[in-house]
Amino acid sequence: MITEDIMKKLNILTASAKYDVACTSSGVTRQNGKSGMGNSIHAGICHSFSSDGRCISLLKVLYTNECIYDCKYCINRRSNDVERTSFTPEELARLTISFYKRNYIEGLFLSSGVTRSPDDTMEQIYQAIRLLRHRYEFHGYIHVKVIPGTDDALIEKLGWLADRMSVNMELPTADSLTSLAPHKTRSSILTPMRSIQLKRNRDLDFHGDAFYNRLPAKNRPLISEHTQKSFHLSENTLKDNSYLSDYKKDNSYYVSDNIQGYTSSSGKNYYKPVTMKAGEKRFVPSGQSTQLIIGASKDTDYEIIKVSEALYDRFNLKRVFYSAFINVNRDSNLPDTSNGPDLLREHRLYQADWLLRFYNFAADEIISADHPSLNTLLDPKCNYALNHLELFPVEIMTASYHTLLRVPGIGVTSAKRIVSARSNLNGSKLSFNDLKKIGVVLKRAVYFITCNGKSMIPLKITQSFILANLLGLKDNIPGNLTMDQTYEQLSLFDVSDIVEEKLQAGIIR
Amino acid sequence: MKTDISPQICPIDYPTDKPRHVYVCENSPEGILSGVYDAWVSRYGHSHNYIQIADNLECNIFYEYINVETDYDKAVNISTAVKHKISYNFYELLYTCLQSSDPDRADDIYRLIILGFAIGDSARSCLAYPPIQRIMKLQKNVWNETHHYMGFLRFEELSNGYMFARFRPQNDICSTLILHFADRFPEENILIADVGRRKIALSKHGKTGLVSNPDIDFEHFDYLISYSEKMFRDLWKTFTDSIAIKERSNIKLQQQLMPLRFREFM
Ligand code: SF4
DSSP states (O other): OOOHHHHHHHHHHHHTTTTOOOOOOOSEEEOOOSSSBOOBOTTOOOOEEOTTSOEEOEEEEESBOOOSOOOTTOTTOTTSOOOOOBOOHHHHHHHHHHHHHTTSOSEEEEEOOOSSOHHHHHHHHHHHHHIIIIISOBOSEEEEEOOTTOOHHHHHHHHTTOSEEEOOOBSSSHHHHHHHOTTOOHHHHHHHHHHHHHHHHHHHHHHTOOOOSSOOGGGOOOSOGGGGGGOOOOTTTTTTOSHHHHOOOOGGGSBOSOTTOOBBTTSOBSSOOEEEOTTOOOSSTTOEEEEEEESSSSOOHHHHHHHHHHHHHHHOOSEEEEEEOOOTTOOTTSOOOTTOOOHHHHHHHHHHHHHHHHSOOOHHHHOOSSSOSOOSSSOHHHHHHHHTGGGOOEETTTOOHHHHHTSTTOOHHHHHHHHHHHHTOTTOOOOHHHHHHHTOOHHHHGGGEEBTTBOSOOSOOOHHHHHHHHHTOGGGSOTTOOOSSOOOOOOSSOHHHHHHHHHHHTSOO | OOOOOOTTTSOSSOOOSSOOEEEEEOSSHHHHHHHHHHHHHHOSOGGGEEEEESTTOOOOTTSEEEEOOOOHHHHHHHHHHIIIIIOHHHHHHHHHHHHOOOTTHHHHHHHHHHHHHHHGGGGGGOTTSHHHHHHHHHHHHHHHHHHHHHHHOOOEEBTTSOEEEEEOOSSOOHHHHHHHHHHHOTTSOEEEEETTTTEEEEEETTEEEEEEOTTOOTHHHHHHBOTTHHHHHHHHHHHHHHHSOGGGOOHHHHHHHSOGGGOTTO
16 A cells, blocks of 8 residues: 555655644543544653654644645745645545554644645545544544635534644734735634634533633733733734624633632633543534744734734634744745744743743733833743832732742742642741742742742842843753853852752751 | 651651561562561561562661562452552552562552551652652652653554564553553554563453563564564654754754653664
8 A cells, every 4th residue: 555656745745744833632532432543642642753852743744735825935835846746535544544553643633735725625634534533433633724714614524523623823913914925814814713713612612611721811810900901902913803802702611710720610620621432522622723933024022922812812722833934935035044943032932822821921911012022031931020020029928829820930830839838837837948849940939039028038139130140040041942142141149059058058948 | 748647657767676677579569569468467567667679689787688478369468458448549559659660669668558558548648758759759750651652652563463562661561551552442452562571461352461471582573573564664754754844953852852762662
């Protein structure tokens, strides 16, 4: 069955699919029945790592690399002279099965160029997925990319077979979309996205599960007044669609302000990954994601983060992926990337995205229209804290869960542990040593907390003092990224040494 | 955090009023549980007992050493008592720790079981007690390795249609892995071979089992691997080569995420 021909197709169709970043297989647990092949595990499984350090867990290929569109950033655009080929549904199904059976992959990630029309292509993809699911009884993970402009009926059919669907947003503003992807429009992207959302909500509702991944703005307990007003989309961030404002959210699904953050007021679980019994059918159980290209257009980080926030809040997206632009076509009208893609910017955006999703930050707290770029020197949470010193220090023994979450060096797990430890103290008190055991990263947190009224740093704290020390931390920029700007180590002395010393000497407890 | 554990049942410093009894057991789950059984019924006092695995044993002239005969019935006795009298979760924790390859695990497991029978299931959360801290580390280590191999294990088809995988794990995890793969491939016949321990876990028509035989000749399997396998390996290589983005190349990160010890059979 496998011939030279398949080898060649696989080569071409993989090479042209590789720029799509999403490669997670997580978010759904599906048990196998007694027949067929495959199951899914919500934590996801990595099967290999490619030489660029990214996890390989899915067979990520294009169905075809033929395309009638001409997106400037894409290697498959019709104006490029590249070798074109397509899989047949049978070939694709067999390839997936034989890889899966050898435990090379967790499932399939199918994307495609556009042949003839979006509907025509999606119909072929549907046939391939149907063959895989029904004839080959494949129960592994399937992620299908939806072409902008795909008809509602096709989405309905596909959604019952796929675990995840995604429509690529590509660019954050309508203007850059028009100039770089002339055949796509805001509404051709957002219409299928909305359609998937509504159909999925209907399914979740039927099963009594919660819709949203994130607290809505008005339910977000924030520590500062000024952060509460921030939740509206400026007109130009997402123009040309009426969808983003008219959708009414049902508040009964939201979480009340309790520490677990996992139980809604109606007692339903929130964030809970869908678990499917053998043979059960759910609509896109692992949710919807999308991708934004970073650095192909002039769009700012501010616009990007505002769009992501809107996508999370109004379209219930599970993930937004960011992909640093690589000028594969050497197109002189697009930014030059011969010095490598801007991975540091991408990294900071992922950190900001993390704050949106897990820390209940509003976009406007992370970044503002006046300073529309993320600080590359510092991670966004430290940056936030430094610019809001008036809100700190926070008292560990009394601060609310959500307040704790705002402290650099305190993550979701350690904030939860602090709250639960406080309620089990029976009169005794937490010490800095306990905080360390709980997992608080003291070298970041020291500037922003007091514990039983005591601070670890008895100096008068100024913004520049903290900045100097935070910049000196080794893990400030991940080891695999390098900085263009070399910055002077401003630090007069290393505070983390002092912290360590004092802990050991038992001076601060 | 709970700290109020009676020092009688769970010593941290061993008392010296009478010589310590060291139970020396075989390096296997059954061996350790037999040791726990013997120490328990000795009535010498938990705080004066210690359990150690026979491999690289260093003797101390002040201690008395007692050899433990591995006895399957004793081991089952302990494990069923744990399952029924403490809790199923506790039993799972015990099971996971027994899979560990840590040379000092035996005594920690003994302490875990003593504490479990003394205060019940909540023994699992006594994180202030050093043996439980170590137990939690063992558990995490075993889980991590199991999770890694769920992804990194590679199957090859044998000429008789069986799917065959080899690996050399640090912990004794092939019995957990076979359950995962038996659910994943209910229609396949699967063999997972732990080359280091000379053990094979198998699944056939949804039934799983374990064979342990020091004489298994793993080289022999090379001749049984079907001809088409090379082609699939090549196909996979084609895929992994063309999926990498050369502009983002980062070999160091790749090695960090997928350490070489996992790649022996990949
Ligand atoms: S639609 Fe655009 S991005 Fe997609 S394959 Fe065609 S040219 Fe590339």
